[in-house]
Amino acid sequence: TIWPKVSILHTGTMRNWAGNQTLLPRGGQFFEPKNEEEVVELVRTAAKNARRLHMIGSGHSWSPVAAAAAGDGDLVSLDGMREVLAIDTKALLVTVEAGIKLHELMSYLSDKGFRLPITGSVTAQSIAGAMSTGTHGSSMIHGNLATLAQGIRIVDGLGGVRDICAQDPLFPAVSVSAGCLGIITQIILRIVPAFGLVEESFAVPWNDLLEQAVELASSAEFVKFWWMPGSPTVQVYRCSKTDDHAAVKRGSRIRALERWIDDNILFRAVLPITTRLTTLVPALIPGFNKLLSAFALKNSQKFGLPEQMLTTPMPIEHRETEYALHIDQTAEAMRRLRHIIESAQLRVDLIAEIRFVAADENLLSVDSGRPSVHIGAYTIYEPDADVFFAAFEEAMLELGGRPHLGKEATLGFAQLRDLLPRENVARFLAAAQELDPQGLFTNSWSALALGLGRPGAARLARL
Secondary structure (H helix, E strand, C coil): CCCCCCEECCCCCEECCCCCCEEECCCCCEECCCCHHHHHHHHHHHHHCCCEEEEECCCCCCCHHHCCCCCCEEEEECCCCCCEEEEECCCCEEEEECCCEHHHHHHHHHHHCEECCCCCCCCCCEHHHHHHCCCCCCECCCCCHHHHEEEEEEECCCCCEEEEECCCCCHHHHHCCCCCCCEEEEEEEECEECCEEEEEEEEEEHHHHHHHHHHHHCCCCEEEEEECCCCCEEEEEEEEEECCHHHHHHHHHHHHHHHHHHHHHHHHHHHHHHHHHHHHCHHHHHHHHHHHHHHHCCCEEEEECHHHHCCCCCCCCCEEEEEEEEHHHHHHHHHHHHHHHHHCCCCCCCCEEEEEECCECCCCCCCECCCEEEEEEEECCCCCHHHHHHHHHHHHHHCCCEECCCCECCHHHHCHHHHCCHHHHHHHHHHHHHHCCCCCCCCHHHHHHHCCCCCCHHHHHHC
């Protein structure tokens, strides 16, 4: 189903998981096709009736990227298209319907003795939604999830079905498309033989971490940093593949128990209570941060499976913004993030997450053309959030940052065409003209970030 907390309100509107975006305005319709033929029919009917469509994944994005257009927009969910269609164990490829959730795909692959090379922190998302917004894990070896795609099948704005292989000139546009080019129905993905992981977690003093940041980022296949505001140290998480199968088997049982406790006790009971307390009494936030650091950010060595070690539990409702910068800017970006919080004495009650992503060639990818550090700024406490995020955006933009397509941003989306390589933007707009000449898949986000909207009546008449 759509992300568990996506809500359809009594007014007829529909909101995302975080509750900060209206995905389906009053008067819009919600469709859930069961197969590609129904998708084609939806697109052709929408074009005939001058309606706009937008594909929604799981409603996880904090940005309006998946929102239906106001006034004439409808939503299309692919939750009815979640099958694994084929697996080629020799070529190491799997073909799936676009609506399959990451955790469903990972479970299927595990049963067959395979894994995805990389995954993001959350696995309730659909594969098409995750790819379309540039969702990523943390590895200087691997790109974002879209780089796993080897082929994409899409229904374009005229209702035509196109198979786009990795060598097709349209492929870099379709791989990370923000839903602006059509409705993806099938994806061919790279897979790898099953593997286990060993994780080292250790604290590094702040100044030492800044000096070693780039070196640490490349010190293992999977590396990320967590910093709790107010803490003098940064927690480093470093995962490497291991052949110690017995340790992985033992560790996976322990990790499964830990995840159950996190999902059912920590995130459903403990954190909601402490969040309500700190909302009522903000002065408690620094103490809560110290307590959480002591409880959760510990030095350790753990073994387990990738779906346990590289992902996090279902998070408590919160707000997120995130910027991708050249990896050489890691230390300065972290320094500015800390300065924003401490100089203004902002009450920020969640970690900052620093992750790393290899460069790719996809046109709208914020990792295009450069190895990237992703600085994630998160908070539950609402009164300081807007000030925090505005200052954070300004600081990251000064360093050449690009906004994550699925996270909150204001200035970043308005400037996106100037932040991405000029050639990338030109090629993407050309792909949009070819695949969606009527602007069927445009919305408020595409208008702001890319200048894409419905063509005027005169131009429509010529199409």
